[in-house]
Amino acid sequence: DPAEAESAEAPSAEEEAEVDADADYRRRLRKYTKELKELPGQWYIIQCYSGYENKVKTNLDMRAQTLEVEDSIFDVVVPIEQVIENKDGKKKLVKRKLLPGYVLVRMELNDAAWSVVRDTPGVTSFVGNEGNATPVKHRDVAKFLLPKEGAASAGEAAANAAEGEQVISMPEQEAAKKYAHDYVVGEAVTILSGPFASVSATISEIDEETGKMVGLVSIFGRETPVELSPTEIERIN
Incomplete structure (x- = not known):
């Protein structure tokens, strides 16, 4: 029966929703990548002691101001994701570092700015080829930083921003x-x-x-x- 064959091949509502969510994610990712490219500086990744990501963010922001290189170090971000965990039969929303042991920095790489980052307490190195700081592609950074659409309240967003954390978006x-x-x-x-x-x-x-x-x-x-x-x-x- 052609009608039965057609219905068997037709995607379910759940599958269609997944495709729509994925297409929406890719569209927003393209737009966000373009926005990142328009910002000054390049994105670099610094390695730090695991668990010290937020402290490194705070220290680096303070050092950039104190040592007057804030015109070279523009943004320091700790990307996180929010996931639902099942503990003792209860669902709980928890925050998890997306890149444990790493912090993203948007900066102009010059000797002064490099030294400020490198000598920040908790920082172990820049990530790059043979120890040299290597810029990360804007699209790769966008995957880690794409804001979650309408998920966080204004209060949550402010609290996350204060800690240097950014809740990223993933297909639902x-x-x-x-x-x-x-x-x-x-x-x-x-x-x-x-x-x-x-x-x-x-x-x-x-x-x-x-x-x-x-x-x-x-x-x-x-x-x-x-x-x-x-x-x-x-x-x-």
Whole structure:
């Protein structure tokens, strides 16, 4: 029956919603990338002690003013994501550093500004080729900093900004949904969506209750854990 065949092939409302959300995310990402390109300076990544990201942001802002290089260091940001975690049967919204151990800095790279950043307490190095500070592509920065659309209240946004944190946007997913899958720890996968799209990961943990997984991703030469769901990854054949 042609009608039955057509209905079998037609995407479900849920699939269509996912496609729409992904298309909207890509559209906003393109627009935000263009906005970033119009700002002065280049984006660099600095490595710091894990857990000290916000302190490094505060220290660096203060040092830039005190040492009078604020005309070269424009922006210091700690990107975070908000995720729903299931703890003791209760859903809880938690903030998680998207790049633990790293801080993003928009700056003009000159000797004075480089020294101010490099000598900031908690900073270990610039990320780059052979130890040289290397600018990050605007599109890559946009993936980490694209603001979440209408998700945070004005109060939350102000609190996050005060801490130097920026809540990023990712295609919507039901974080607490139960996922059935047959992935195993140690398996290599490719991430399909979000800030780490097209990046390879190795599954390191699987939550048997929710089906959520943690994968290790190589970011700037260091393995960093990121949360994954079966709907956003595929096996590497």
